[in-house]
Amino acid sequence: MIKLTDIIGDQQPHHLREGLELLFQAKIKRSDVIDLSNSNHEITLTMKDALRTYKRGLMTHPSSDDQFTQESKIEFGSLLLSNKTIIIDSNVYAKWSLKTPDCKHIVIDEVNEKNKNLDTFFHICHQLKNHPSHVFIIGGGIVCDIGAFCCAFLDIPFTLVPTTLLAMIDAAIGGKCGVNFEPYGKNQVGLFASANQVYVDIDFLSTLPPREFRSGLAEAYKHYFIDPNAIAFDDIPQNAVDCNKENILKLIEIKKSIVIKDPREKSLRKTLNFGHTFGHALESLLTPSSNPFLHGESVAWGIVFAQFLSSRISKQDTNYLDNAIKDLLSLNLLTNINWILEHWDSKKLFFYIEQDKKNNQDIQVVLYGKPGELLNNQMTESIKYDEMKEYLSRFHQFLLENKQRFL
Numbered sequence: 001m002i003k004l005t006d007i008i009g010d011q012q013p014h015h016l017r018e019g020l021e022l023l024f025q026a027k028i029k030r031s032d033v034i035d036l037s038n039s040n041h042e043i044t045l046t047m048k049d050a051l052r053t054y055k056r057g058l059m060t061h062p063s064s065d066d067q068f069t070q071e072s073k074i075e076f077g078s079l080l081l082s083n084k085t086i087i088i089d090s091n092v093y094a095k096w097s098l099k100t101p102d103c104k105h106i107v108i109d110e111v112n113e114k115n116k117n118l119d120t121f122f123h124i125c126h127q128l129k130n131h132p133s134h135v136f137i138i139g140g141g142i143v144c145d146i147g148a149f150c151c152a153f154l155d156i157p158f159t160l161v162p163t164t165l166l167a168m169i170d171a172a173i174g175g176k177c178g179v180n181f182e183p184y185g186k187n188q189v190g191l192f193a194s195a196n197q198v199y200v201d202i203d204f205l206s207t208l209p210p211r212e213f214r215s216g217l218a219e220a221y222k223h224y225f226i227d228p229n230a231i232a233f234d235d236i237p238q239n240a241v242d243c244n245k246e247n248i249l250k251l252i253e254i255k256k257s258i259v260i261k262d263p264r265e266k267s268l269r270k271t272l273n274f275g276h277t278f279g280h281a282l283e284s285l286l287t288p289s290s291n292p293f294l295h296g297e298s299v300a301w302g303i304v305f306a307q308f309l310s311s312r313i314s315k316q317d318t319n320y321l322d323n324a325i326k327d328l329l330s331l332n333l334l335t336n337i338n339w340i341l342e343h344w345d346s347k348k349l350f351f352y353i354e355q356d357k358k359n360n361q362d363i364q365v366v367l368y369g370k371p372g373e374l375l376n377n378q379m380t381e382s383i384k385y386d387e388m389k390e391y392l393s394r395f396h397q398f399l400l401e402n403k404q405r406f407l
């Protein structure tokens, strides 16, 4: 247990950002338990908020009465809203003349990873304070993640209406919500909180730009990899026209069945991080560049890195890597190899990897051999810091040598 007073000394943060900064600077891990007893002074509300949102909540002693077990009801069809508060993505608002009479709209402009941050969170929270009724959140994964975080933080019930493939099959399912916190990386601040309902309307996909659709395919491929018995590779929809209730439901069910068994990511849910160790690091590395990668684009490369590790660690089967590359290329993923090579920075990549999944001197990575078969039958493989640095440099070499395959 780590004493709170050892982390904050006699400081009294007045702003959530300051409280979070103290926890990040102290490099607190998600597995750490914070001892709140014998604090010299009363713990401020701000610090309590920092503790409950840092990496989606730290365990404390005495423990907080946090109960996250709720399961969202998933419904298909289109929604007619009236007299509601709606948080909506500006692109969806512009493209769809939604019949929403008497609704208060909070329109989120410039939806991108740079703006998925605490400023946007505070801006929305401020607007929600005067409208504490049930909120409908309509948009892609970014708007779903931020909107749900605001509602959960303010204890307002909410419904999610995902409008991208990625949000329908992944971001809107399972209760994780939050924002990025620079310079510490992706989704580092947030909560676990399920929507009362998730409303899936496949028609939204008809206006989704093809690049955004492909980004969602990376998560669909991840779901297939985790449970190839639940969906065949050929049933992964290749474009919006291929999407129907059956294949979208199959993909939703894969995630749903995992999060129901392990809502707090103690074990099984970790499999959903497949491809995300390197994927998040690459995404964070490229977010400040003039051509940031989309989440799924980064995850696709993350899956390649994971299979690269599997092939090296198992020393048995390089097909693991080649098969995944072949599949991902057939889904029109693994784009922009030149951009990755131009911006490659092993030190920064390692920094982000360490932030994401650190555990003492090891990095915990989810690795599969073939789809559906965890490597060595283990939920995660421990890789020492030095080994990870070595793998990163060997992967860089692999990309340089195999560049032609990705052009």
Ligand SMILES: NC(=O)c1ccc[n+]([C@@H]2O[C@H](COP(=O)([O-])OP(=O)(O)OC[C@H]3O[C@@H](n4cnc5c(N)ncnc54)[C@H](O)[C@@H]3O)[C@@H](O)[C@H]2O)c1
Binding pocket: 089, 090, 091, 092, 095, 111, 112, 113, 116, 139, 140, 141, 142, 143, 145, 163, 164, 165, 166, 167, 170, 171, 172, 173, 174, 175, 176, 177, 186, 187, 204, 205, 206, 207, 208, 209, 212, 215, 216, 219, 295, 296
């Ligand atoms: N909470 C989770 O469990 C979870 C899981 C996976 C991903 N995520 C998060 O999801 C985010 C990515 O989500 P995303 O891929 O949906 O991206 P996104 O939210 O950025 O949306 C993609 C783009 O498409 C636009 N858009 C959305 N719906 C549209 C529509 N129907 N028609 C036209 N344009 C539309 C948006 O304005 C945006 O420009 C990442 O931040 C990622 O971390 C969260």
Ligand SMILES: [Zn+2]
Binding pocket: 170, 219, 276, 295, 299
């Ligand atoms: Zn993801």
